Amino acid sequence: xxxxxxxxIFWQLGGFKVNATIAYTWGLMLVLAxxxxxxxxxxxxxxxxxxxxxxxxxxxxxxxxQIGEVGLAKPRQYLGFLGTLFLFxxxxxxxxxxxxxxxxxxSLSTTTALAICVFIAVxxxxxxxxxxxxxxxxxxxxxxxxxxxNIVSELSRTLALAARLFGNMMSGTMIxxxxxxxxxxxxxxxxxxLGLLTGMVQAxxxxxxxxxxxxxxxxxxxxxxxxxxET
Amino acid sequence: xxIDWFTVGAQVLNFLILAWLLKRFLYHPILDAIDAREQxxxxxxxxxxxxxxxxxxxxxxFQRKSAAFDQxxxxxxxxxxxxxxxxxxxxxxxxxxxxxxxxxxxxxxxxSEAQALHLEISRRTRREVFAIARKALADLAGATLEERxxxxxxxxxxxxxxxxxxxxxxALQTAGKPIVVRSTVDLPTAQxxxxxxxxxxxxxxxxTLSFETAPELVSGIELTTDGHKVAWSIEEYLVELxxxxxxxxxxKLPPNAVPEKGKADVDRTAARDS
Numbered sequence: 001x002x003x004x005x006x007x008x009i010f011w012q013l014g015g016f017k018v019n020a021t022i023a024y025t026w027g028l029m030l031v032l033a034x035x036x037x038x039x040x041x042x043x044x045x046x047x048x049x050x051x052x053x054x055x056x057x058x059x060x061x062x063x064x065x066q067i068g069e070v071g072l073a074k075p076r077q078y079l080g081f082l083g084t085l086f087l088f089x090x091x092x093x094x095x096x097x098x099x100x101x102x103x104x105x106x107s108l109s110t111t112t113a114l115a116i117c118v119f120i121a122v123x124x125x126x127x128x129x130x131x132x133x134x135x136x137x138x139x140x141x142x143x144x145x146x147x148x149x150n151i152v153s154e155l156s157r158t159l160a161l162a163a164r165l166f167g168n169m170m171s172g173t174m175i176x177x178x179x180x181x182x183x184x185x186x187x188x189x190x191x192x193x194l195g196l197l198t199g200m201v202q203a204x205x206x207x208x209x210x211x212x213x214x215x216x217x218x219x220x221x222x223x224x225x226x227x228x229x230e231t
Numbered sequence: 232x233x234i235d236w237f238t239v240g241a242q243v244l245n246f247l248i249l250a251w252l253l254k255r256f257l258y259h260p261i262l263d264a265i266d267a268r269e270q271x272x273x274x275x276x277x278x279x280x281x282x283x284x285x286x287x288x289x290x291x292x293f294q295r296k297s298a299a300f301d302q303x304x305x306x307x308x309x310x311x312x313x314x315x316x317x318x319x320x321x322x323x324x325x326x327x328x329x330x331x332x333x334x335x336x337x338x339x340x341x342x343s344e345a346q347a348l349h350l351e352i353s354r355r356t357r358r359e360v361f362a363i364a365r366k367a368l369a370d371l372a373g374a375t376l377e378e379r380x381x382x383x384x385x386x387x388x389x390x391x392x393x394x395x396x397x398x399x400x401x402a403l404q405t406a407g408k409p410i411v412v413r414s415t416v417d418l419p420t421a422q423x424x425x426x427x428x429x430x431x432x433x434x435x436x437x438x439t440l441s442f443e444t445a446p447e448l449v450s451g452i453e454l455t456t457d458g459h460k461v462a463w464s465i466e467e468y469l470v471e472l473x474x475x476x477x478x479x480x481x482x483k484l485p486p487n488a489v490p491e492k493g494k495a496d497v498d499r500t501a502a503r504d505s
Contacts, residue, residue: 057264
């Protein structure tokens with residue numbers, strides 16, 4: 001049993017290797033990009049539209065409205081980053097119903113990579129929105145003594161993001177694997193359904209938390225609002 | 232080690248590529264389509280609003296025109312009604328005058344017709360009575376009407392009062408002309424002689440008589456001289472008959488009553504039949 005899909009290596013050449021994490025990620029990217037392209041190449045701008053277009057419109061407008069509800073003034077500006085986070089994590093969880101599939105998000109490397117993306121994107125959006133000085137001032141508020149605590153907070157929440165997603169996704173896969181060895185019937189199906197739910201919830205949590213961090217970073221000039229509680 | 236840093240780097244790269252791909256193939260096209268649809272809907276709503284406002288304006292204009300038209304129609308209708316009423320009144324007046332005129336003419340016509348009919352009835356009645364009397368006398372008494380007429384005439388002469396006789400005699404003497412005895416038909420010589428004898432007995436032996444025939448007497452004999460007359464005629468009976476029949480036929484009609492059409496027709500038919 002592999003604890004992480006990183007351990008399943010399909011091809012390796014020196015330090016360059018193609019493991020299951022990367023391979024399944026490419027698969028997901030292919031499905032997402034190709035599916036989107038197939039639907040959006042014949043988009044209808046009128047009142048009549050296809051069911052697939054309807055589905056994608058619901059997904060996209062749902063993500064935009066969720067971003068807006070977090071408090072970001074221009075949701076479409078962050079759609080590329082936050083929407084991709086949600087779709088990638090959600091699709092990775094959704095495909096767990098395919099036998100033999102290992103979710104890339106069950107690898108700490110993937111979740112770390114996503115957390116690093118968030119860790120980099122938050123200050124980028126903050127600086128882009130408020131300017132470098134204004135953004136850095138946030139670290140010494142209310143007093144300069146808070147600077148180390150704020151830095152630790154940034155790092156720890158990034159780590160928490162990575163560990164939370166990894167733990168949830170890995171545990172789902174692990175429990176399923178263990179149950180298959182103990183009770184091969186019925187229970188794995190129930191656990192698989194539970195895993196789907198957990199995976200979608202985690203995708204939501206991950207992207208919403210990223211949105212909250214970005215909102216906190218880009219709101220330095222605006223009246224502060226209560227950030228949503230972490231789960 | 233749970234973290235493979237090569238994989239971390241590859242996944243960061245993969246994520247960035249995926250973000251670009253989705254932006255390229257999903258977010259932009261979908262959002263563009265939604266924006267285009269919203270814009271189109273907004274445009275259609277704006278068009279609908281514009282058309283609605285135009286329709287409101289047109290409806291208001293139509294209502295104004297309709298109200299003006301209604302007023303004009305009501306005014307025209309009132310004018311036409313008044314004119315029609317006046318014309319109707321005028322026509323009614325004309326018709327009433329014409330009806331009165333026709334009624335008067337009809338009344339006159341009926342009256343003249345009734346007079347003519349009356350005359351005709353009188354004439355025929357006289358003739359018929361005369362014929363009946365002649366026949367009845369012949370059948371019952373074996374006498375002619377003229378004989379009985381002469382007898383009645385002579386009886387009337389004899390029945391004259393002394394005063395009347397005196398007046399008659401003086402009238403005959405002052406006139407100096409022969410006494411004219413007029414009768415319906417030519418009297419036979421014997422009866423002429425009887426009348427002559429009776430008159431001479433009554434008035435004097437020198438009296439001369441002249442006998443004439445007068446068809447207008449119908450049936451009778453009369454003796455006339457200057458202003459005096461002694462006569463017997465069936466006319467007297469006819470007058471009485473006429474009076475009685477007249478009372479039966481015209482029972483208390485009001486003076487201006489117009490006879491009914493049916494009755495006038497019956498009268499006319501009776502006259503034609505008779």
